Amino acid sequence: MDALSVAQRKLMPEMSELLKKRYQILQTINFEQPIGRRTLSEIAGATEREIRKETDLLRNQQLIEMKTAGMTVTSQGLEVLEKLKVFVREMSGLTDMEIQLQTILGISNVVILPQDSDEILAVKSHIGKEAARLLETLFGRYEKIAVTGGSTMAAISKELSIGKPNRALQFIAARGGLGEDVLHQANTIASAFAEKTGGSFKTLYLPDHLSAEAFEMMMKEPVIKEMMDLYDQTDVVVHGIGNAEEMAVRRHSSLEEVEKIRSGGAVSEAFGYYFDKDGKIVYRIRTAGIQLEQVQNASTILAVAGGGSKARAILSYFKNAPNPTVLVTDEGAARKIIELTKKLEEL
Amino acid sequence: MDALSVAQRKLMPEMSELLKKRYQILQTINFEQPIGRRTLSEIAGATEREIRKETDLLRNQQLIEMKTAGMTVTSQGLEVLEKLKVFVREMSGLTDMEIQLQTILGISNVVILPQDSDEILAVKSHIGKEAARLLETLFGRYEKIAVTGGSTMAAISKELSIGKPNRALQFIAARGGLGEDVLHQANTIASAFAEKTGGSFKTLYLPDHLSAEAFEMMMKEPVIKEMMDLYDQTDVVVHGIGNAEEMAVRRHSSLEEVEKIRSGGAVSEAFGYYFDKDGKIVYRIRTAGIQLEQVQNASTILAVAGGGSKARAILSYFKNAPNPTVLVTDEGAARKIIELTKKLEEL
DNA sequence: TTCAATGGGATAAAAAACGTCCAGCTAGAA
DNA sequence: TTCTAGCTGGACGTTTTTTATCCCATTGAA
Numbered sequence: 001m002d003a004l005s006v007a008q009r010k011l012m013p014e015m016s017e018l019l020k021k022r023y024q025i026l027q028t029i030n031f032e033q034p035i036g037r038r039t040l041s042e043i044a045g046a047t048e049r050e051i052r053k054e055t056d057l058l059r060n061q062q063l064i065e066m067k068t069a070g071m072t073v074t075s076q077g078l079e080v081l082e083k084l085k086v087f088v089r090e091m092s093g094l095t096d097m098e099i100q101l102q103t104i105l106g107i108s109n110v111v112i113l114p115q116d117s118d119e120i121l122a123v124k125s126h127i128g129k130e131a132a133r134l135l136e137t138l139f140g141r142y143e144k145i146a147v148t149g150g151s152t153m154a155a156i157s158k159e160l161s162i163g164k165p166n167r168a169l170q171f172i173a174a175r176g177g178l179g180e181d182v183l184h185q186a187n188t189i190a191s192a193f194a195e196k197t198g199g200s201f202k203t204l205y206l207p208d209h210l211s212a213e214a215f216e217m218m219m220k221e222p223v224i225k226e227m228m229d230l231y232d233q234t235d236v237v238v239h240g241i242g243n244a245e246e247m248a249v250r251r252h253s254s255l256e257e258v259e260k261i262r263s264g265g266a267v268s269e270a271f272g273y274y275f276d277k278d279g280k281i282v283y284r285i286r287t288a289g290i291q292l293e294q295v296q297n298a299s300t301i302l303a304v305a306g307g308g309s310k311a312r313a314i315l316s317y318f319k320n321a322p323n324p325t326v327l328v329t330d331e332g333a334a335r336k337i338i339e340l341t342k343k344l345e346e347l
Numbered sequence: 348m349d350a351l352s353v354a355q356r357k358l359m360p361e362m363s364e365l366l367k368k369r370y371q372i373l374q375t376i377n378f379e380q381p382i383g384r385r386t387l388s389e390i391a392g393a394t395e396r397e398i399r400k401e402t403d404l405l406r407n408q409q410l411i412e413m414k415t416a417g418m419t420v421t422s423q424g425l426e427v428l429e430k431l432k433v434f435v436r437e438m439s440g441l442t443d444m445e446i447q448l449q450t451i452l453g454i455s456n457v458v459i460l461p462q463d464s465d466e467i468l469a470v471k472s473h474i475g476k477e478a479a480r481l482l483e484t485l486f487g488r489y490e491k492i493a494v495t496g497g498s499t500m501a502a503i504s505k506e507l508s509i510g511k512p513n514r515a516l517q518f519i520a521a522r523g524g525l526g527e528d529v530l531h532q533a534n535t536i537a538s539a540f541a542e543k544t545g546g547s548f549k550t551l552y553l554p555d556h557l558s559a560e561a562f563e564m565m566m567k568e569p570v571i572k573e574m575m576d577l578y579d580q581t582d583v584v585v586h587g588i589g590n591a592e593e594m595a596v597r598r599h600s601s602l603e604e605v606e607k608i609r610s611g612g613a614v615s616e617a618f619g620y621y622f623d624k625d626g627k628i629v630y631r632i633r634t635a636g637i638q639l640e641q642v643q644n645a646s647t648i649l650a651v652a653g654g655g656s657k658a659r660a661i662l663s664y665f666k667n668a669p670n671p672t673v674l675v676t677d678e679g680a681a682r683k684i685i686e687l688t689k690k691l692e693e694l
Numbered sequence: 695t696t697c698a699a700t701g702g703g704a705t706a707a708a709a710a711a712c713g714t715c716c717a718g719c720t721a722g723a724a
Numbered sequence: 725t726t727c728t729a730g731c732t733g734g735a736c737g738t739t740t741t742t743t744a745t746c747c748c749a750t751t752g753a754a
């Protein structure tokens with residue numbers, strides 16, 4: 001942020017919010033084009049009237065066009081989007097926050113995207129896109145990639161660009177179906193990743209909640225064993241981070257499980273492990289899947305989670321997270337994390 | 348104007364006007380401090396409500412302070428003023444317009460100040476200040492400076508800074524009293540310049556409208572002759588440019604004179620000469636004073652005139668203006684001049 | 695051909711901005 | 725010292741803008 005911009009903001013403080021809002025609208029149109037007012041207002045988290053006011057202005061500025069099919073971004077609009085990209089980041093203080101988060105979480109790489117995915121639907125896509133881009137840079141060096149489930153992971157798969165097929169890539173479902181919605185299961189995600197990139201995928205199907213004996217037995221099965229070997233060889237792990245209670249509910253966990261999770265003070269969840277606020281493992285779902293040690297042996301770990309509501313979970317998970325982890329998150333989560341940390345320090 | 352600012356303006360077109368307005372208000376406060384809302388609203392050409400809204404904001408931004416004596420600019424405010432100075436110029440397109448005016452008027456140096464002195468009283472002071480600064484840079488090299496009358500010239504005298512006295516400077520009234528208000532007579536201005544700079548001054552008192560014989564006689568008088576010699580030695584001429592009819596009225600010219608001026612199609616006036624739209628001399632007041640040839644022999648000529656209403660007069664005068672002339676004007680006049688020139692080209 | 699989604703138009707209600715006063719205070723002039 | 729001009733902050737009815745929702749003709753895809 002140069003001196004000129006600082007002075008500008010000082011003289012026109014209302015500019016910041018306005019610029020961010022318009023930029024986000026323009027960005028979303030670019031993302032979803034062609035799109036209409038109503039749909040846009042849902043995705044962008046604004047009222048129809050507001051969208052209308054702003055899009056009318058954007059059209060007058062020849063940044064977008066309105067056709068009967070919907071609104072599209074013009075080449076001028078694209079240019080503006082490109083030129084202001086870094087500026088909007090700087091202005092939102094994202095660069096500063098990234099450095100703060102790196103210190104707080106004890107990892108060397110954090111990427112923060114503008115706005116809050118809790119409030120604005122489109123932000124989840126932006127997170128997905130950013131994670132997808134990051135992941136793609138790894139494709140040359142690494143081949144075995146383990147992926148978990150969740151809506152965030154699904155967002156990444158949607159944003160993977162369909163380039164020239166890379167047959168060498170192998171996507172491995174990190175867990176079996178954990179009672180989740182099929183669309184968001186690790187197996188589904190792995191297959192989606194493979195489809196987009198032209199690689200192959202390996203799925204893991206195993207019923208939940210096996211008895212100890214049955215579990216032992218299954219682990220000796222060749223199909224399962226093969227998966228466990230693959231986990232050992234995993235180069236890259238891509239995973240989401242969940243809120244402990246939310247996950248328990250979503251997975252229709254048994255009363256017994258829920259009790260353990262709750263009494264243990266679980267805050268976050270990742271790979272089927274539940275962590276408390278200090279990062280200690282409180283509970284783990286006893287089923288086949290990647291083990292924490294195996295995750296830690298991976299060359300690169302990509303953690304993806306956004307929204308202010310995920311702040312506590314992110315903080316919890318990163319208490320003991322492997323160092324090479326890269327976190328992709330959003331402004332909402334980042335601000336909340338910083339706020340929580342400050343409060344903690346004050347005590 | 349860099350690409351970032353262009354993109355910013357594209358996305359926030361309302362920003363330009365707002366920035367200019369706030370900048371101007373801040374600048375005016377800095378100029379006139381301490382100053383109250385009402386006085387400010389008169390000088391700045393805005394309603395009290397508007398001034399109130401903006402000054403409240405400026406205070407919240409800690410750019411100004413409000414005390415019982417009035418509003419003053421803080422150090423932060425000064426900083427913002429300094430940092431945005433060039434930007435506001437660029438944004439208003441003043442730099443571009445300066446180049447355009449240089450071509451249109453056929454001179455090598457034009458300085459344009461923001462806004463229109465017809466609308467905003469404070470702009471006249473800004474013009475005066477800029478002209479004063481320019482003039483001060485010449486003090487080292489030149490000593491004999493001829494000045495004319497008029498409110499613009501008075502504005503310059505007000506803005507001359509009181510530095511260390513320079514006894515060598517000699518300010519010469521370019522004309523006698525031409526029936527104008529005493530405060531705006533060349534004689535008064537010359538004395539004001541001298542007082543501010545510590546130099547000396549020479550005045551010329553001669554009744555208007557002398558008969559031809561009396562005039563001839565007077566020209567032989569030593570006092571008058573001395574002045575005429577001084578005009579020959581003049582290094583620098585500083586003068587305003589007036590609207591022909593306006594000047595005729597202000598000088599209480601005789602019906603005969605007014606008729607000559609009107610029938611001749613006079614548009615502009617300078618040094619008592621009236622020029623038509625092609626720069627041709629239509630009429631000259633027969634009285635002692637600097638002659639056009641003497642003006643042309645000066646090393647530097649500083650023409651100062653602002654406000655949209657002066658546009659035609661400026662265009663007229665510069666049709667045959669001496670080349671080393673520097674013009675100090677404002678945005679209002681500049682825009683109008685460019686507009687008029689464009690219309691002329693279209694025909 | 696049907697149908698869902700689009701931009702544009704319209705309107706009543708709510709909110710913000712505006713113009714204009716006044717009261718009370720203070721600093722500097724008389 | 726008193727007086728006065730000029731200042732800020734508060735108030736309030738009026739005007740203008742913004743907002744929340746409709747509806748409608750059109751269009752492009754299923």
